[in-house]
Amino acid sequence: MGNIIAILLGVLVLPIVILGTIPFLGWANWLALPVLVLGIVAGQLSSSGNAGRNFCIVVGIIAAIRLSIGGGII
Template sequence: MGLISVLWGIVALLWTLLAFIPLLGWGNWFMIPFAVVGAIVAAIGAAFSSPGRRGRAKTGLVLNVLAIAIGVFRLVIGGGVI
C-alpha cells in the first residue's frame, strides 16, 4: 500500500501543477478528493505496516497532504472558494 500511495501522491502533485495553468484551475476540484483518497490509502498502509517498513506509506501521506494543501491554497487565492 505504501508504493500505491507514493504513486498516487506523485500523480496528485503533477495534477496540481497542471491546475496552475490559467483556465485549468477547475482541476483542483477533482484533484483534492483524489489526493484525499491517496492520503487515506497511505494512512491505512502506515497503520498496518511494521514500524520498520512505514517509509513509503509516510512519504505517500506527505505527498498527498502537500497536494491537498497546494490545491486548497490555489482555490482560495484564485477565487474558487467563495
C-alpha cells in the first residue's frame, strides 16, 4: 500500500517539478520537496516493492539539481 501511495505522490508532484525547471519558477521545487520526502517515507515503509520510493528519489534529485543550478531561489 505504501508503494502505491509513493507512486501517486511522485506522479502528483512531477508536474510541479517540471514547471519548476522554467526560469523564475524554481520556487515551485521548494513546494515539491516536502511532498517527495513523504513519498520516500511511504515507499520505504512498504515491504512489497521499492518502485515508488525510487521514483520519488529520482524526481527529488531532479528538483534538487534544478535548485542548485538556480542558487536555491530562482
